[in-house]
Amino acid sequence: MKTQVVIIGGGPSGLLLGQLLHTRGIEAVVLERKTRDYVLGRIRAGVLESGLVDLLEEAGVADRLHREGQRHTGTQIAAGGEMFGVAFSALTDRHVTVYGQTEVTQDLYDAREAAGLRTEFLVEDVVIHGADGDAPFVTYTQGGSERRIDCDFVAGCDGFHGVSRKTIPEDVRREYEKVYPFGWLGILSRTPPVHEELIYANSERGFALCSxxxxxxxxxxxxxxxxxxxxxxxxxxxxxELKRRLPDHVAKDLVTGPSIEKSIAPLRSFVTEPMRWGRLFLCGDAAHIVPPTGAKGLNTAASDVHYLYEGLRQFYETGESEGIDRYSERALLRVWKAERFSWWFSSLLHRYPEQTAFDLKMQEAEIAFLRDNEAQQRAFAENYVGLPY
Known part of the structure; x- marks a missing residue:
């Protein structure tokens, strides 16, 4: 088999890249190690930056999002028993859209199937060959049979544990990591939200989020x-415990009910450099991870997709390689800004085991500065709604 681009990973970043390439007549095959139902069963965040919404519109998969997604023009910060808002639209003239990642993935799969594009599920033993040369190819097994795809480029959208990042030699890549000393316990419930906006809460008992x-x-x-x-x-x-961490006037309005999903997620910040090796490109969690505070995971993957899509489009339409040559540089510049924001916002809201009384006072002062200073609120809003590509 031969194609122009092999995309490893059938999650939202791989599917979005494939759909965007399809709009330009660039052929791509998606390889996914699980089934479609398994991928759609994963529960993930659902706060979409305006840049991601623009990409979904360009890919032709935003109709349901615009019907069902919720436009959020601000967010709430709670601390010390009080709460204040940051008005995104008033400060930046932009907003975010709350629309589950599962729904994004569903829309992309539906569009891919409607267009008759090739997706290979239940693939195992994926190996990327010749990525540092001019004729890369990918081998894998499926249903006990060995298969091979020759291609021009490989896009590694296969997550932190995938094969793509590990294909880059250890003496070429450099990895940066911070592991946080706590996790997030999350539940999903069929109950009305306690507030029309997300609430991020700092309390002496620890962080809480109402989404x-x-x-x-x-x-x-x-x-x-x-x-x-x-x-x-x-x-x-x-x-x-959630009620203890919220202001009293919010806690009394909280509607509780049975959980339909419950899980614990560890938090880490992680970046690998470079994000390109020859004709192999890393996208999303294959290259970087952010703590979920600020909802930058899917959105940062989308910015990678934007830079790679633009580079591949330029290459196939004009023969120029500037876009793919500078892919890693451009992607990482935005990645590190998103990492900074996620790290800062996490530091603002969580309780850390090693925090001293001085550290807690600095945290209080930082929250007060955000509450009282319009310039700080504008900087926060610009980062939250998404920095420009």
Missing amino acids: MRNENLSRYYIQCDLSDSPEDWSDEAFWA
């Missing part, structure tokens, strides 16, 4: 110990 999927489906998180497991937390214990 939503739609008007009848809510997502809540609390900071927890890494040694905890979801089974340690009954629904009743979770709701009680």
Whole structure:
């Protein structure tokens, strides 16, 4: 088999890249190690920057998003029993859209199938060959049979544990990592959101987040110990702890109910450099991970897709290689800014084991500065809605 681009990974970043390339007549085959149902069963964040929405529009898959997505023009910060808002639209003239990542992935799969584009599921033993030369190819097994695809380029959209990053030799890549000393315990419940905007809460008991999927489906998180497991937390214990971390006037409005999903996610910041090796390009979690504070994971993957799509489009339409030659440089410039924001916002809201009384006072002062200073609010809003590509 031969194609122009092999995309390893059938998550939202790989599917979005494939759909964008399709709009320009560039052929791509997507390889996914799981089934479509498995991919769609993963619960992820759903706060979309305006740049990602623009990409989905360009890919022709934004109709349902515009019908069902919720436009958010600001967010709420809670601390010390009080709460204040940051008005994105007033400060930046932009907003974010709340629309589940699962829904984004569903829309992309539907569009890919409607166009008759090739997606190979249940692939194993993927190996990338010759990425540092002019004739790369990918081998894999499927249903017990060995297969090979020759291509011009390989896009590694296969996540942190995928084969793509590990294909880059260890003496070429450099990795940067920070592991946070806590996790997020999250539940999904068929209850109305407690507020029309997301609430990020700092409390002496730890961080909390009130989010939503739609008007009848809510997502809540609390900071927890890494040694905890979801089974340690009954629904009743979770709701009680969440209320303790929210201002009283918010806690009394909280509608509780049985959880339909419960999980614990560790937090880390991670970046690998470079994001290109020969004709292999890394996108999304294959190259970088952010803590979920600020919802930059999917959005940063989308910016990678933007830079790679523009570079490949330039190459196939004009023969110029400037876009793909500078892909890693351009992507990493924005990645590190997103890493900075996610690290800063996490540091603002969480309780750390080693924090001193001085550290806590600095945290309080930082929150007060954000509350009282319009320039700081504007900087926060610009980062939250998404820096320009």
